[in-house]
Amino acid sequence: MTTLHVNHISQHFGKHQVLKDVTMTLEPQKIYGLLGRNGAGKSTLLNIITNRIFPSSGDVMLDNTEVFENDDCLSKMYLMSEANLYAERLKVRKIFDLVQMSYGQFDWPLAHELAGKFQVNLEERFGRLSTGYHSIVKLIIALCVPADYIFLDEPVLGLDANHRELFYQELLAAYEKRPRTFVISTHLIEEIANLVEHVFMIDDGQLLADEDVEELIARSYAITGPRPAVLAYTEGLNVVGEESLGQITTNYVFGTLDDTRIIPDSVTIEHLDLQKLFVYLTNGRHQQNEH
Numbered sequence: 001m002t003t004l005h006v007n008h009i010s011q012h013f014g015k016h017q018v019l020k021d022v023t024m025t026l027e028p029q030k031i032y033g034l035l036g037r038n039g040a041g042k043s044t045l046l047n048i049i050t051n052r053i054f055p056s057s058g059d060v061m062l063d064n065t066e067v068f069e070n071d072d073c074l075s076k077m078y079l080m081s082e083a084n085l086y087a088e089r090l091k092v093r094k095i096f097d098l099v100q101m102s103y104g105q106f107d108w109p110l111a112h113e114l115a116g117k118f119q120v121n122l123e124e125r126f127g128r129l130s131t132g133y134h135s136i137v138k139l140i141i142a143l144c145v146p147a148d149y150i151f152l153d154e155p156v157l158g159l160d161a162n163h164r165e166l167f168y169q170e171l172l173a174a175y176e177k178r179p180r181t182f183v184i185s186t187h188l189i190e191e192i193a194n195l196v197e198h199v200f201m202i203d204d205g206q207l208l209a210d211e212d213v214e215e216l217i218a219r220s221y222a223i224t225g226p227r228p229a230v231l232a233y234t235e236g237l238n239v240v241g242e243e244s245l246g247q248i249t250t251n252y253v254f255g256t257l258d259d260t261r262i263i264p265d266s267v268t269i270e271h272l273d274l275q276k277l278f279v280y281l282t283n284g285r286h287q288q289n290e291h
């Protein structure tokens with residue numbers, strides 16, 4: 001089993017630096033979330049990892065082998081993205097054939113099963129499908145290719161709620177049957193929060209968090225109560241956001257609490273969910289990198 005190392009990747013487009021020294025490790029058979037606001041650099045990073053574009057600096061290694069222009073390494077990865085790589089006139093079945101030819105194998109039984117569940121007609125020409133069905137065809141490919149690293153860039157774009165739910169179920173079922181690494185880049189954080197084990201958060205081209213979801217949540221607190229009590233309790237802590245409603249204030253803290261402080265009776269402490277934590281960490285610059 002191979003581990004994927006992303007080492008010090010930076011990317012400039014002209015004067016614009018889109019990725020800044022991004023280093024991360026992707027382990028085999030793990031489901032990751034890649035989170036970042038619009039324009040944060042997620043697609044660029046996934047395109048670099050899968051060799052669709054070259055970085056300005058840094059490298060990507062599968063164990064000790066550099067991925068760039070290495071067909072053996074690239075056959076272990078698959079990127080599903082918004083880009084339509086398939087000719088419009090091709091029938092869906094033909095597209096699956098082509099994927100099989102380039103990857104050597106294809107899980108046809110699963111492809112048929114998924115085509116049935118999503119009601120995809122394999123004899124339909126790709127160009128005649130709706131936007132949602134373009135995504136569905138690409139998702140079926142992503143689940144049926146033999147690759148060990150599957151990157152999904154906005155996988156559920158254009159899918160209705162029923163199809164999104166079905167896709168998450170099928171992804172988990174496929175993973176359980178044949179564990180492999182998935183990296184899911186999405187803005188629908190609530191929908192994937194229970195699916196992913198570990199998240200990478202990117203903000204303005206930089207890695208802001210690289211942590212198991214459980215650990216992140218364990219360090220995220222919403223402290224609510226009368227404003228003076230909340231301010232006194234959270235003074236000096238890493239407050240990443242604040243909300244007030246009348247006399248009641250909530251301060252959001254990321255990091256450790258001060259165990260020596262007594263929690264006033266009027267104050268309650270809860271953990272944040274992943275989406276709220278993401279919003280506060282990426283909502284302007286605070287001391288987000290505190291660990």
Ligand SMILES: Nc1ncnc2c1ncn2[C@@H]1O[C@H](COP(=O)(O)OP(=O)(O)OP(=O)(O)O)[C@@H](O)[C@H]1O
Nearest residue numbers: 013014016018036037038039040041042043044045
């Ligand atoms: N080929 C390119 N030439 C110039 N700038 C580019 C190019 N590709 C991306 N960018 C810029 O790089 C930045 C990051 O884009 P990227 O698509 O990687 O972000 P993203 O996190 O995937 O965003 P979104 O969630 O909106 O899809 C953006 O400012 C974008 O305009």
